[in-house]
Amino acid sequence: MNPTIIVNTVIANPLTWISQAAMNSIGWALLHFVWQGTAIAAVAAVIMALIRKPSVRYLTGLAALGLMLLLPVATFFYSQQRSDDFTKSSPLAAAAWSIARGNTAASGATSVNPVSRSKDAFPWLVEAWLVGVALLSLRSAGGLLVLERERRRRCAIVAEHVLAVCYELQDQLGINRAVQYCESAYLQAPAVIGWFRPIVLLPISTLTGLTDEQLRMVIAHELAHIRRLDAFVNVFQVCTETLLFYHPAVWWLNKRIRAERELCCDEIAVSVCGDAVEYARALTMMEEWRTAPALAMAANRGPLSERIAHLLRLHSSREGARKLGVAGSIVFLTTAIVAGNALFGIAYSKPIVHANSTAISHLLPKLVALQAQAAPQTAAKPATKPSAAQQSPSDDRPVSGQSYIDGMKSAGMGDLSADDLIALKVQNVTPEYIREMREIGLHVDADGIVGMKVQGITPEYVKELRSMGFNPDVDEIIGMKVQGVTPEYVNGMKQVGIKPDADNIIGMKVQGITPEYVRQLQALGFKVDADSVIGMKVQGVTPEYVKGLRDQGLSPDADDVIGMKVQGVTPEYIQGIRALGLNPSADDIVGMKVQGVTPEYIKTLQAAGFKPSVDDVIGAKVQGVTPEFVELAKKHGFQNLTLEKLIELKRLGILESKGEI
Numbered sequence: 001m002n003p004t005i006i007v008n009t010v011i012a013n014p015l016t017w018i019s020q021a022a023m024n025s026i027g028w029a030l031l032h033f034v035w036q037g038t039a040i041a042a043v044a045a046v047i048m049a050l051i052r053k054p055s056v057r058y059l060t061g062l063a064a065l066g067l068m069l070l071l072p073v074a075t076f077f078y079s080q081q082r083s084d085d086f087t088k089s090s091p092l093a094a095a096a097w098s099i100a101r102g103n104t105a106a107s108g109a110t111s112v113n114p115v116s117r118s119k120d121a122f123p124w125l126v127e128a129w130l131v132g133v134a135l136l137s138l139r140s141a142g143g144l145l146v147l148e149r150e151r152r153r154r155c156a157i158v159a160e161h162v163l164a165v166c167y168e169l170q171d172q173l174g175i176n177r178a179v180q181y182c183e184s185a186y187l188q189a190p191a192v193i194g195w196f197r198p199i200v201l202l203p204i205s206t207l208t209g210l211t212d213e214q215l216r217m218v219i220a221h222e223l224a225h226i227r228r229l230d231a232f233v234n235v236f237q238v239c240t241e242t243l244l245f246y247h248p249a250v251w252w253l254n255k256r257i258r259a260e261r262e263l264c265c266d267e268i269a270v271s272v273c274g275d276a277v278e279y280a281r282a283l284t285m286m287e288e289w290r291t292a293p294a295l296a297m298a299a300n301r302g303p304l305s306e307r308i309a310h311l312l313r314l315h316s317s318r319e320g321a322r323k324l325g326v327a328g329s330i331v332f333l334t335t336a337i338v339a340g341n342a343l344f345g346i347a348y349s350k351p352i353v354h355a356n357s358t359a360i361s362h363l364l365p366k367l368v369a370l371q372a373q374a375a376p377q378t379a380a381k382p383a384t385k386p387s388a389a390q391q392s393p394s395d396d397r398p399v400s401g402q403s404y405i406d407g408m409k410s411a412g413m414g415d416l417s418a419d420d421l422i423a424l425k426v427q428n429v430t431p432e433y434i435r436e437m438r439e440i441g442l443h444v445d446a447d448g449i450v451g452m453k454v455q456g457i458t459p460e461y462v463k464e465l466r467s468m469g470f471n472p473d474v475d476e477i478i479g480m481k482v483q484g485v486t487p488e489y490v491n492g493m494k495q496v497g498i499k500p501d502a503d504n505i506i507g508m509k510v511q512g513i514t515p516e517y518v519r520q521l522q523a524l525g526f527k528v529d530a531d532s533v534i535g536m537k538v539q540g541v542t543p544e545y546v547k548g549l550r551d552q553g554l555s556p557d558a559d560d561v562i563g564m565k566v567q568g569v570t571p572e573y574i575q576g577i578r579a580l581g582l583n584p585s586a587d588d589i590v591g592m593k594v595q596g597v598t599p600e601y602i603k604t605l606q607a608a609g610f611k612p613s614v615d616d617v618i619g620a621k622v623q624g625v626t627p628e629f630v631e632l633a634k635k636h637g638f639q640n641l642t643l644e645k646l647i648e649l650k651r652l653g654i655l656e657s658k659g660e661i
Helices: 003-012 020-050 054-089 091-107 114-152 160-172 204-209 212-227 230-243 248-273 276-286 304-311 316-347 357-374 404-410 418-426 431-439 446-454 459-467 474-482 487-495 502-510 515-523 530-538 543-551 558-566 571-578 586-594 599-607 614-622 627-635 643-652
Strands: 180-184 191-193 199-203
Touching (some): 020 114, 054 230, 054 248, 114 230, 160 180, 160 212, 180 204, 199 212, 212 248, 212 276, 248 276, 248 304, 276 304, 404 431, 431 446, 431 459, 446 474, 487 515, 515 530, 515 543, 530 558, 543 558, 571 586, 571 599, 586 614, 599 627
């Protein structure tokens, strides 16, 4: 199923997908990490300030980052355990608190309970966190797409003498993996991409702008990243940033880890090649060459001054900053511990109720009833001997005068907390309802039963879903009921050849996909499945839009149509491009739109005497060739100036000077 649909559905109604207990535990974990993350970062900062060796500081930072990722998980389980322990150890207290909240609200009494107030905000907090994780995940996915794009681009193999140097350095560093070495016209700094099949990309500016000795050191630096498996560690860092994005300490620690990683690779490069001063010169020259994918390992990452100071052993100027950083870290650590202690007391304190006499008078009879139900069965035996039917252990049906708790136990719902019983009773869940669900094979807990009852799910509805070929679990049943999935809707989809699973059918219903919409797409020649039709509907693809594309001579598949719709490609845009003599494919159209190529831009190149192809236009736009730059080149009076030469002039900055462009 499309991940966007899942995120939209979860955010639209999180309480349907996440139980209240889990929602509260997630909320507390997110809040507690505010002080936990600060404390971990403060301790890591002190330790790293006292350590001289970059490799040890690097490992210290990774250990701290791993602890940051583990602590919220541990806090989540601890919060759930504390909640369960309180309910099991004092069911009457928990019930009294639940009843008192209802009675005091009804009678105008006031209750002071910061825990209850904070829990009211937890759904909003968790929703905001989920939105942030989704957006950061999209950013990371975009970075992965950039890496894959660089891998697939047509990059030339480096010259033989450079390739010989690369293989020699690879042997010196003991790297037995297959590594490719390519020239890149799209990057301005050396970089490594790929995890299992790494590629070292060497820009033309590096191959031509550095001396042989400097180039050797730069290649050694990139190979050091491969030997150390830094690409895998970087993925771990990106995942941590995505999940814990809201804490500045995570971003600070990741920045420090990346800086220490560059220092480690610098040390390896100098140990292999031997000249720290020359390597520092190379870093200085590459400081302006900063274009590289965020998920790639580039040679010009990290603060230049710190790297050069480390290479040349210039550490004296940092002593004052180090001492100041240690002092600040201690202050942050102390503040975090105090804040954590206060939040811990608020989170796990027992509720305190202040009610007026009217509320208490309403509360006492209910507490007495609960006490009678929870008390051990030590009362005197009844004067009348029970019937044989009543004595039979095999009969689990409630008998006359049986309490609600006993009825739930007879239906198989034993060991219920006071909160569970109150929730079940409020939703009018009967033992008969539970038995009917169990008879059709649904053995769910109290939260699941309450969720189904709230949505009005009946055994007949579950049977209908199963008759349609689904075998949904409780969450899927609730999701289908919430979205109004009916047998008629499912049969309509099957008639047009769509065979969705439970997740797909929910996603299709959320997006308002109808059998008629599928038929219209099929009439246009698309062979759509559930995922592709959801993707097209999410992006607002209509049959009219597809017809407009085909009128321009394109025959896109479903993925092409989605890509063009995402980038805002219109039939008019394609028509304007084709009117200028270019015949781009669907992929070319997307690439041109991504780079902001317009018909006016192409006209400018053609008016300057160029006859650019689609690749030429995209390349010129990527390199920042503007109409003003074209005019500047013409003023210099170059003869036989091709578009390729114009792009190279722009890339190398030959025509640019202060005050120009």
